Amino acid sequence: MSILELKNTGKKFAGSQEWAVKGFDLTIEKGEIVGLLGESGCGKTTLLRMIAGFETPTQGTILINGQVVAGQGVFIEPQNRLVGIVFQDYALFPHKTVWENITFGLFKLTRHQASVKARGILELTGLQGLEERYPHQLSGGQKQRVALARAMAPEPNIILFDEPFSNIDSMRKHQMRDHIQNIIQETGATAVFVTHDTKDVMAMADKVSVIRKGKALQTDTPPNLYNFPANTYVADFFGKTNLIKAKVSEQGLETPLGIMQSNQNLPASMGEVLLSIRPEEFKISEHEPNCFCGNIVKERFLGEYKELTCKIETNTGDDTEIVIYAAPHIDCSSQKCYFRPNQDKINIINRD
C-alpha cells in the first residue's frame, strides 16, 4: 500500500480565476524521497500544504496510508494526519528550548517514553548538548536540524520539507543535503520536498515531479528527467540543451544540419519531431563517420569542461548554433569543430 496517493488533486483559491494546482496525480511508496520541482508560484507549495492539511483541495482525493484524508466529503484535520513538516523558516517555537521543541509533538506518550525517544532523535541529528538552548542561540544549520528532529520525533507517516535549503548558503548546502538524506534513509522515513533548485532534487530525490502552472509535466527519476525530458520546459529546466527540428525517414533523422542516426527504433510514421541533445552528448573528432562541422564562435572555459558555441550552416541556408561541452584539453585553435551526437542520447520530446 502506498504511503501517499494524490488522485486528480486540485486547488482553486477563492477569488482566483486560475487553478493553483490542477488534476495532480502522485503516488509515493514507503521509504521514497520525492521532490516537487518548479518555479515559484507554480503550485508546489500549495500541493505540500494540501498534503499537510493546511489547505482543503477543491478537487480530487488525498489518501495517506490508504485512508482518505481529504476529498470524498472527508477532511481530516492536520493534527490527526501524522504528517511532519519542516518549514522554510523552520518555525521553531521561540519560547521553548530545543528539548521542549522536540518533545512538543510527543505529548501522547508518557514522560519516560517521550524522553527516550527525544534522546534517540537528538543523537540521530547530532544535536546532543544543545537541549537547553533557545532557537535564537542556534546557527541556521542547527535550527534546521532541530526542525527536522521535531518533525521526525512523532514518527510521522511522511515528512514534508518546504524549500529546505533556500536559507542555507551554497557552501553548506552539500553538507546539509547529505546529512538530511542520511537521516531520512537511516530511519526509513518517507519524505516529500519542495524546491526550485534542480541540484537539490538531483542530489536527494528518488523521484521528481516537475510542476508548471499547477500541473505535473513529468514524474520520473532524476537521470530520466535529465536524459529523457518529455518536453522543452523540462529539458531547459535541467540545464542547457540543443533543440533541433527533425523528420523521421528511412535514412534516419533528417535535420537542418544533415542526417543523424539514433539507436532508438523510430518508425518513419512519426514524421516531424523535436530533438533534444545535451551539450555533453557530442563526440568531438574529425575522424568519426558522419560527423558535422561548424565554426567555433565562442569558447568559454568553465573548469571541468569548455563550452563551445558552434555555428553551422544548415541546408536551408540559415545559420544555427549548437552548444557543446568539450573536455578542457581539446584544442580549438583551428576555429573548426567536428562533432557527432551520441546515438543513445538523442531524445525526442514534445513540442509545447
Place this chain on the structure above:
Amino acid sequence: MLKYLSTPYRAISNRQLSNPWIGWAFFVALLIALPLIIVFSNIFMDGGTTWQHILKNLLPGYAINTLILMAGVALLTFIIGVSTAWFTSTYHFPGSRFFTWALILPIALPAYISGFTWAGILDYASPVYVFFRNYLGVDMGQFLFFNILSIPGAIIILSLSLYPYVYLITRAWFSRQSSNLFEVAASLGKKPGAIFFGVALPMARPAIVAGISLALMEVLNDYGLARHFGVDTFTTGIFTAWFSFSHPQSGLKLSAYLMIFVLALILMERFQRRQMRYDMVGNHYRPLEKKKLKGFMAAMAFTASVIPFLLGFLIPVIMLVYWSIKTAPQVVDYRFWELLGNSFMLAGLASLIVLGVALFIAFTVRSFPSPFVRILSRIATLGYALPGAVVAIGILVPFLWLDAYLLQWSGTGMRLALTGTWLALLYAYLVRFMAVGYNSVDSGMERISKSLDEASRSLGHSNMTTLFKINIPLLSGAMVSAALLVFIDVLKELPLTLILRPFNFDTLAIRAFEFASDERVAEAAPAALIIIITGMLPVLLLHKILGKDNK
C-alpha cells in the same frame, strides 16, 4: 468530474458552519452588533408626542451645536496637531526632545476633567484669581474676552485634549518619510514654508484626516464637557430624553441620528484614504534628518509646542494637584477607597473580558481566514465608532424588555432585574472597547509567523492547545498593552457608565463629574488625578518604546 467538484464544496461549507470557532465568533459578532441593530431599527418606529416635541424644538439646536463643535475641533486640532508634529519631527529646537513625548500627555486628560478644571481656574473665586487680585492688585476678569462656559470654550478645551490623536498619527507619518523627498523639494528651490505647505501637508493628508476623524469621534462621544459647559449636543440630548423625559424611545431615535454623523465621518475618512494612496519612496529610504532651528523660528517652534502642553496638561494638572492637597483630608475617606475599588474592579473585569474575546476573535480570523470570518471581526470591532451614550441606550432598551419579560415569567413576587447590573455595564464596555483590545492583540499576532501555528498542528495539537501553548505565551506584551488600554478607557468612561450603572453605584469618573457639576471642583480633584495618572502609564511606556527606536 462533476462528482469530484461537488463533493468538496459541500465538505467546505459544512466545515464552515459546524466549526465551533466560527460559530462562536458569529455569536459574539451578533452580540456586539445587537445594540447597533436596535438603535437603527428604531429609526422607522413611531416616536410619539415626546419625540415630536424633541424633533421640532430641540433637534435642530442639537444638530447645529454638534456641527459647530465638530468644525471648531477639526480646525483647532488640525492647527495644533500638524504644526507640533511637523516641528518635532523635522527640527531641533530648545526642548524638542522633551516635547516629542510631552505633547502626547494631554491625551491622559479626559476633556470633561480638563473642562471643569479650566472652568474652576477661570472662576471668579478660583485661587488663581484670588492670587492675582490680592497680591498683584490685578483683576484678571478684565483680560478675559469671553466666558469659557460656551461653545468656543468647549471647542478650545476639547481640542486641547484631543489634538494628540492628530499629532501622533501625523508625526508617525512624517517620521516614516524619506528625507530625500524634502531634499528634492529644497533642491528645486523651495523655501521651508513652501515645502511644508506644498509637499509635506498634501502628502500627509490621509494621516491628518485619520487623526481628525478619531478626534471628532471623541467629540461625538463626549457628554461630560458639553453638559458642564451647557452646550446641548446630540449626546446630552440622549441624556435629556432618557433622564428628564424618561422616554427611551426618543433616546434611541437621537442615537440613530447621531449614528448618521458617525457613519458620515467614517465614510469620509475611508473615501479620502482610497483616493489618496502614495507609494513610499522605496529603495533609497533615509530617515528624516532633523535641522537645527535658530532665532525667531526656534522661538516660534518652542511657543507652538509649549502652549498646548501648558494649557492641555501642565496647568490643569498643577491645579488638580493643588486642589487635591487641599481637599484630600475630607474627600479621601472610606467611601473614596470603595469608589477606587469599584472603579478598578470594573475596569479590571472589563479589560479581562475584552482581552479574552479579542484573543478568541483574532485567533479565529488567523486560523480560518475566510471573507466571512473577516467580516465577523469587522462587526465585532464596530463599537469604537459608537458614542458611549448610543451603546448604552442600545443595550438598555433590550435589557428593559428582557426585564419586563422576566417579571412576567417569574410572577409578581420576584424581580429578576438585569438592568442596572454589572452584566449590562460589562456588556456595554465589551461593545465599546472591543476594538481597542482587538487591535493590540491582532497586531501582536501578526508578528508571530503563521508557520508556528501550523508546526504545532502538524505535531498533533488542536487549535485550542496551539492557542494556549504557542500564541498566548508569545503574545504577553501585546496582551498587557491591550488590557492596559481598555482598563484606562473604562476608568475614564463617563456617558455609558452614567446610563447603565447599578443604582447607587459610583466610579471615580462619575464622582469627579458629580462634584464638578455641584460647583465643588476642588473636591473632584483627587478622583480626577487618579484617572489622569493611570492614563499617563501608556504614554510613558510609549515614550520608552519610542526612545528605544531612536537608538
